[in-house]
Amino acid sequence: MxxxxxxxxxxxxxxxxxxxxxxxxxxxxxxxxxxxxxxxQPIRKPGLGVEDRELLRFVPEEVWSYERSMKEIDGLSEIENKDILASRANEIVNKSMVHPQWTWVDRNEYRQLVPVWENYYLWFLGLVTDMPQIQRYHYANYKRNIKRGIGVCGDFATVHSSILDRYGIENRLASFSDGHVVVEYESENSQSYVMDPDFGVELGMSLEEVSNSPELVRSAYADQGYSTREIDTLVRIYGSGFSIFDDTYNFMAKxxxxxxxxxxxxxxxxxxxxxxxxxxxxxxxxxxxxxx
Known part of the structure; x- marks a missing residue:
């Protein structure tokens, strides 16, 4: 029973x-x-760099598509000379992304708040956290940065550094105390040279030289058409001291x-x-x- x-x-x-x-x-x-x-769904804002030029810190002539950027990056494998490859990578990064006025733009429109359909974990964190780098998310993965197409100096630098890492070129990231990030790489002749992918500029000197004599950077930026006001700001920043990071992982480990x-x-x-x-x-x- x-x-x-x-x-x-x-x-x-x-x-x-x-x-x-x-x-x-x-x-x-x-x-x-x-x-x-x-x-x-595209992670990149439609019309980026074309319909929103007043919201960009630097106005590009053209913003490359993700597909074109990755094709150009893959094509770097044909370049044997480190200096030529690093220079070309600097140019590619500068043309693959734009630098919006980061805290002014709509974080949903520009996908700074990672959309729920892209990654619901990052989306949720962006809603509940008070950390600015999560609320307006900065990607660590260089391909995702290029796919979204936006960034500030640190994003441009980590993308450039990651590309150099991919091709075995020794490099490191330098984050200046007053707010700028650049890349220093080891050249073909074992010398060190600084590149600024955010501005698309090659400084032609080492990090030590830049830090000790920041006035020397003026001509490199002036040659690319940047204003005296912008250059004055950079000169001040380059004299403010810096921290070194070996790669993107060390720059934003967690x-x-x-x-x-x-x-x-x-x-x-x-x-x-x-x-x-x-x-x-x-x-x-x-x-x-x-x-x-």
């Missing part, structure tokens, strides 16, 4: 499994749908790791939920069938 209490306990357990199954399946399906929708993990987990999480939901649903039905 069946024990009524045991039967009641079994029904309650099955009901719990069923509830969890439905919750897991619904949440997993919604998250997967968000991810799949995101595959169809964010670098979290970003990469989050882009994996945004797929793993819904797949796991769908699997668990299906498993619980199957178990519930199997138990009910056995009792019949």
């Amino acid at each position: 069946s024990n009524p209490l045991r039967l009641q306990s079994g029904k309650s357990r099955n009901r719990v499994f069923l509830i969890f199954a439905i919750i897991f399946l619904v949440v997993g399906t919604v998250l997967m749908a968000i991810n799949l929708y995101g595959l169809t 964010r670098y790791v979290f970003e990469e993990v989050s882009y994996v987990m945004k797929w793993v999480a819904p797949l796991t939920l769908i699997f668990l939901g299906s498993f619980y649903l199957f178990r519930t039905r199997q138990t009910a069938w056995v009792k019949k």
Whole structure:
């Protein structure tokens, strides 16, 4: 004879499994749908660098598409000379991204708040955190930076550094106390030279020379058409002292790791939920069938 209490306990357990199954399946399906929708959406603001020139710190003649930029970066493999490759990489980065007035522009329109369909982890953090670098997100991955097409000096520098790393050129990032980031690389003749991909300028001197004699940078920026006011600001910045970072990982270690993990987990999480939901649903039905 069946024990009524045991039967009641079994029904309650099955009901719990069923509830969890439905919750897991619904949440997993919604998250997967968000991810799949995101595959169809551009992370770059439409009309970037064309329809919003008044919101850009520097107005480019042309902003390259992600596809063109990656083709040019891949093409660097044909260049053997380190100096030519570093110079060409500096030019590519400068033409692949624009520098908007970072805190003025709409963070949703410019995808500074990472869209939910791009990465729901980063989107959620951007909503709840008070950290400016997350609210208006700075990517660690250089391909994502280029795909979005916007950045400030630190973003331009990490992209340039990552490209040089890809081709085995020794380099490091220098972050100046008064607010600017540049790249110093080791040249063909084992000398060190500074490049500023944000401005698209090659300084032709080492970081030590720039820091000790900041006035020497004036001609490099003036030759590229930058204003005296802009150059005066840079001269002041270059005399303010700096910190060194070996690569992008060291420049933004925690964010670098979290970003990469989050882009994996945004797929793993819904797949796991769908699997668990299906498993619980199957178990519930199997138990009910056995009792019949």
